[in-house]
Amino acid sequence: MPFPSLGLAPALSQAATDAGYLAPTQIQGTAIPAILRGQDVLGLAQTGSGKTAAFSLPLLQRWAEAPRHRSRRAVHTLVLVPTRELAAQVGETLRILGQHLHERPKIAVLFGGVSVNPQMMGLRGGADIVVATPGRLIDLLDHNALKIGNVSALVLDEADRLLDLGFAEELQRILALLPAQRQNLFFSATFVPAVEALAAQLLNDPLRIEVEATEATVPDIAQRAIEVDTSRRTQLLRHLVQQQKWTRVLAFVATKHAAEIVADKLRKAGIEAEPFHGMLSQGKRTQVVADFKASRVQVVVATDLAARGIDIAQLPVVVNYDLPRSATDYVHRIGRTGRAGESGLAVSFITADAEPHFRLIEKRQGLSVPRERVEGFEPVEVAVAAPAAKPLTAPGVQSPNGGIKGKRPSKKDKLREAAARVATGNKP
Structure with a gap:
């Protein structure tokens, strides 16, 4: 199945080919037409499945086709990712895939660990597509460096890692600032309860795509x-x-x-x-x-x-x-x-x-x-065995070490015993 058959514009199909995508992967073939229709998507896929291109290509097309005010760029697409390296990677993919568009979008990649000032300067005049880690995005929102009230599409990439890193509160703050009417794309490698709850809050009648890890x-x-x-x-x-x-x-x-x-x-x-x-x-x-x-x-x-x-x-x-x-x-x-x-x-x-x-x-x-085993590196270590359990006796029976099995002496019992020893002249 070639990329043009998915509904992609010639400029984007050509960019995909130039980037080395010979044919759509499973998640690309299913997700791209749905995203072009404006449908919410829940993608469960492992690393290497091609999910970045699966959302980048159709979102670039939707941006290119969207009416907008030229005087100041409003954020059309917001992509949230867990790490700065992934932010840079997604930003680079968007730039590569958008290189043949008649008008290229302004893409801002925002992450922590570096000074916020150059990123604030880069946001002057607005941005069309923002790729950000949640913490840095909130910093920039607090500085009024950008606004996200007109976002048309939200992507949560590697949502399980976003939650693993403790970004749940930041995500809720960001979601509260977004418009109610928007397209939501949610990608995760695992679907643990916390991820499931976030997906239920975020998505509206989504297309669910599952790519088995073994296939990818x-x-x-x-x-x-x-x-x-x-x-x-x-x-x-x-x-x-x-x-x-x-x-x-x-x-x-x-x-x-x-x-x-x-x-x-x-x-x-x-x-x-x-x-x-x-x-x-x-x-x-x-x-x-x-x-x-x-x-x-x-x-x-x-x-x-x-x-x-x-x-x-x-x-x-x-x-x-x-x-x-x-x-x-x-x-x-x-x-x-x-x-x-x-x-x-x-x-x-x-x-x-x-x-x-x-x-x-x-x-x-x-x-x-x-x-x-590799010759010369044969192991000699043996796993440390767990300590043997003490012999068990039936409840109410005197154990070999003294005391009654099933009834541990209380603090008051111990005080009484000490007082009795003192009264009889026996040392503890």
């Missing part, structure tokens, strides 16, 4: 699980990068501190590596992503949240240095590789203590990943 990511990704001791994971990562000649690797760790430590050790071993986490300045994060895309950096060691903004078209390898907290996060991580028809590799380091958690991930994702 898993078929093109080889998965490996390598057993290794906790203390030797960095050495194993270095060994694999060098032996397998991996050109670009995104390694996930649990904490900002771990990202710094692992990247530093890799650099000392002669591997170009950089940490990537929320405590870095925006300039540094932007530079790391640019260097990674240009292959000037070989390994990026990232936390889950920060890595949401890393979008590399041809990322060959993802490594779970630390396992993710949930099966859903596992899908998010491995979905960073194997995109756009490319094959990918996802490697998980399995320590003795992490083995039960990985079995749970396998169960919830319907996976069975054979365990491997």
